[in-house]
Amino acid sequence: MHIPRPEEIRSRRETLGLRQTEIARRAGISQSMVARIEAGSVDPRVSTLNKIITVLNNAEPRKITAGQIMHTPVLSVPPQATISQAVEIFEKNNVSQLPVIERGAPVGCISESVIVKAIEQQRLHPAHAVMVKDLMEPGFPTVPPDMDVETVVNILQQNHAVLVTEGRIVRGVITKHDLITLIV
Known part of the structure; x- marks a missing residue:
């Protein structure tokens, strides 16, 4: 024994x-x-x-939920922000993409890769202010705070981030880095 x-x-x-x-x-x-x-x-x-x-x-093992591992505040930009404002947030926070949030609800995302693609296609010119809404892509998947972490892991295998929402309002974000931190 x-x-x-x-x-x-x-x-x-x-x-x-x-x-x-x-x-x-x-x-x-x-x-x-x-x-x-x-x-x-x-x-x-x-x-x-x-x-x-x-x-x-x-004892049953405690179920880890999205609400327990999400982090806040969620860095984001509104659709009316300029691409320059988004790039400033990228640089200041060492991130490469951001959710686009309007009145608390996710409406899309903006990433460095879509901005670079717009530059290559000559759709971005310093002379006129291009807005985030002009280049934003479909947003990150969303989950409720009580979603189990195993499901979040599966979603993150195909996505860079998951937004945690209550109703339509964003409460937090989970990235692959958060899961690594959870394990370590």
């Missing part, structure tokens, strides 16, 4: 998204006992350790 070390108990509890008070309540012991066991300052009885292990083994 494997007897878990204190750090293994804490790690498993945190992975499951449980608080010490919840473990204590379910195991019928005090929260301070759980804290002392996790700290390694007490050597628990086998029966107490078994109660904790049973609670951990029976």
